[in-house]
Amino acid sequence: MEVSFRGKHALVTGAGKGIGRDLVLALAHGGAKVTAVTRTQADLNSLVQECPSITPVCVDLADWGATEAALKDIGPIDLLVNNAACAKLQPFLEVTQDQFEQSFSVNVKAVLQVSQLWQSTLLKIVARGMKARGSGGSIVNVSSQASQCALRDHAVYCATKGAVDMLTKVMALELGPHQIRVNAVNPTVVLTQMGRLGWSDPEKVKTMTSRIPLGRFAGQPLQHLQAVFLSFISSGSQPYLYKHIVQNCCEF
Numbered sequence: 001m002e003v004s005f006r007g008k009h010a011l012v013t014g015a016g017k018g019i020g021r022d023l024v025l026a027l028a029h030g031g032a033k034v035t036a037v038t039r040t041q042a043d044l045n046s047l048v049q050e051c052p053s054i055t056p057v058c059v060d061l062a063d064w065g066a067t068e069a070a071l072k073d074i075g076p077i078d079l080l081v082n083n084a085a086c087a088k089l090q091p092f093l094e095v096t097q098d099q100f101e102q103s104f105s106v107n108v109k110a111v112l113q114v115s116q117l118w119q120s121t122l123l124k125i126v127a128r129g130m131k132a133r134g135s136g137g138s139i140v141n142v143s144s145q146a147s148q149c150a151l152r153d154h155a156v157y158c159a160t161k162g163a164v165d166m167l168t169k170v171m172a173l174e175l176g177p178h179q180i181r182v183n184a185v186n187p188t189v190v191l192t193q194m195g196r197l198g199w200s201d202p203e204k205v206k207t208m209t210s211r212i213p214l215g216r217f218a219g220q221p222l223q224h225l226q227a228v229f230l231s232f233i234s235s236g237s238q239p240y241l242y243k244h245i246v247q248n249c250c251e252f
């Protein structure tokens, strides 16, 4: 999908692997200046090697103070993709406080924090010269089918993604008047590192794919999903836009 992001500054979290990494490359290919945020330096090194125009930021998004310090000088952002997340799978009765807090810190709290940082930077600019700024911006929160359907061993992950959906709706409501579009994208299984973690057992795979009309997961490369993201990031001018995409219409 060819979309031009020339003249735009995009920030993608969870940029080191999987969906985030792919999106960074697609946005850069589309002409955006991209800031790529993740916590493993080796991933950022290889990303910069692949695409030297990228600005890498290495930080653990679970750490509020470190995140604020790492992102405070990145400048005005037009497009934000809150993609970073972790999936710690365990039966409900075995969930620990630590796993719960770590998951909510990365999957939910960081969405709130990075969006706030982004918003305050943007609003400062808007307050100084709305005309100069023009058309607001776009935030895409990467949620999941898991926000809407119960998946065995995914109690905490499902809860975080349910929270992301509601956060997205309120963000869309409140940021709309500033011409900032906020959307969530809710994919089914994508065979990234995270996808393989939960969906490598052939029996489990069969149960899931039997509910997906196409009968398969999203594979590599991620063109299908990438097109969805890029269209959400780039298109539309509705100030209150909020949409769900469940890739392949998984039936539960």
Ligand code: NDP
Pocket (backbone or CB within 6 Å): 013, 014, 015, 016, 017, 018, 019, 020, 037, 038, 039, 040, 043, 059, 060, 061, 062, 082, 083, 084, 085, 086, 106, 142, 143, 144, 145, 186, 187, 188, 189, 190, 191, 192, 193, 194, 195, 196
């Ligand atoms: P991956 O695990 O492949 O990649 C996640 C990226 O996020 C990695 O680069 C990881 O870095 C980074 N990350 C994780 N925790 C932190 C943190 N604390 N601070 C900074 N960066 C962090 O995941 P996917 O690409 O599969 O998933 C991307 C998004 O898509 C997530 O929001 C996920 O919930 C969602 N999703 C994924 C699905 C799937 O089947 N794969 C299905 C539906 C939704 P590191 O490796 O160094 O930890």
